[in-house]
Amino acid sequence: MVLSWLKKSLEARAGTADARGLVIFTTVEEAMKAEKVLKKAGFDCKLVAPPPDMRKGCDLALEIDLVEQTAVARALTGRVSFMGIYPCKGEMEPLQVEKVTRFAEHVMIKSGNMKLVFDIKTGVIVNISGGGCPDIPYLYTRLVGTHLAAAPRPKDEGRTLCALMLDRALEKALEIWKGVALN
Template sequence: MILKRIKSLLKKEEKKDKEKKGLILFENTKDAMKAEKILSKYNIKVVAPPPEIREGCDLAIEYDLIDEFGIKGELEKNNIEPIKFIPIDDYSLKPLELIKIKEVDGFVMVRCGNMKITLDKEGNIVNISGGGCPDVPYLTLKLKGRNIKDIKEDETPKNLGYTLCAYTLNKAFEKAKELVMKDEG
């Protein structure tokens, strides 16, 4: 059932790729994460910029080009200065997807950046791995062995941790929870 959901999500992503997009590059991850919150009303997605155009941090924001004027205004109003805005009109500039999903022997592993969360069929977190940030062991201790459906908002990686590893683990956590909840519905 989860595999069907994964294939469906991948088809939707392919459809979105055909729209005109741009990338916003940032000096550091703090600015990228802050911009994500500020720009939540726009159709944006945090991605990894392709190595050929990477400057500053390893996070970028993909956005609809039609929203560029409004996005620039929001960032300026909140004192966030991106390195640059780049239209994605060349396939070689396509950003790298941060989230990868893999199903193996009845387990689902969701990866974001270097962080991975693995669930069994019932939604129990059986493993958390990756990264090298100091809060990863703490996050693992707090989440491993629990059912993802039972974890409250204040217990999510973004609220327990403070590093890029916590941020990317939270992205993987959100996608894993989405898969589990869709599988139930």
């Protein structure tokens, strides 16, 4: 409560209300690890694709509240290597873009270059495909034949952008299986 009031007060004084920043990384693995570290510490952050002119190593960055820049840097230092924190200019590309295709007995969710197919009656994952990352064959063995609700999270098992996209496809598949959304 006090921290929320203090944050709003500082934003008002600095004129930075809703100012967003990007934490830039050299690898996808570092970006994914940083998201876990910051969320566990209570920070509001999300993985985004940085604009081409800001890409320094990988195609992922963390969007943060710029007012929290110092605290974010402190939370990451010694835990995750990052290249810097920079102010955002304009909108970042969302990573939560999926396409859903329904077949007679299956549903396919495409997220990025990754595809996940599950049996609509049983909720069992019947195939994953796409991407070219080295952890995909391993993820295939972990996911195919597993029920959606019991499947391990690809973002926890893998270390690449393909794993992250497959995780987003799994999230969408779970929503569909639970009857929340079928686009």
